[in-house]
Amino acid sequence: MIEVRLFAGLREGRGKVFELEANSVSNVLDVMKHFSIRREEVNILLVNGFHQKPEYELKDGDVVSLFPAVGGG
């Protein structure tokens, strides 16, 4: 299974924590597609707590965390 954790505004209309079948997604881009999250909406992307690129290949047991862009001041 792949655990997916969404943060802040990305939870709206979706939820907080999910599990996906490991064979249903090959990389983080697939995870975003699964949740209808566009690349531009994600500012910080972690796999197992480490910063990764969206093309990162996922394996069973990985934990993906997605944070939205924060830009105001």
Place this chain on the structure above:
Amino acid sequence: MQSRYERNVPALSVAECALLGAKRVAVIGCGGLGGHITELLARVGVGHIVAVDGDVFDKTNLNRQLLSETALIGRSKAQAAYDRMQRINPDVEVTPVMAFLCEDNAADIITGCDAVVDALDNVQARRILSRACEKAGIPYVYGAISGWVAQCAVSMPGDGLIEKLFGAEPEITDKSVLSFTPALCAAAQCALCVKLLCGRDVQTGQIYYFDLLNMEFETIPMM
């Protein structure tokens, strides 16, 4: 030691208070974040503060910007920062800069500073500031807010944190900001800045993320 700093001690040592008084910090932006940051740095006793903003107040600022007042609509934000810091702590030397940070002025604005605190509201200016800090060898205290969410970090010259954070052009979907979000972010940024100025250990290469809606606080490694 002045009585106005007595309550800084022992959280800060007497020597650290003296050290802060000799430091120069640029605060880039005098809006939601910058209003609180200039206030907090002036009160804790940073000796010289450069307050930078080319904008003037409008009514939409009033829900969150500490420096904004109904009587100041249409007036300079950097000037308001100067005026308030003079009232709070006249011992602080304040240099107001009524200009937006850009490629042409960034290096001049931050020259001689011991730290730069980001109170900007857009990614483009943050990239300019980050590059200028890197070139000048000055630590950069990042901060950004949206809605209920704040995040901040310390970027040291050469670590590439800001480029990594904004490598892909992000889309800011939530343009709202609540009154307490900049206050929290500014407080965290100032704590990081004071630690930097005092020479204490500061964790770099990580983002501190605060979600005030869900009361979740995360430390996100970026390196």
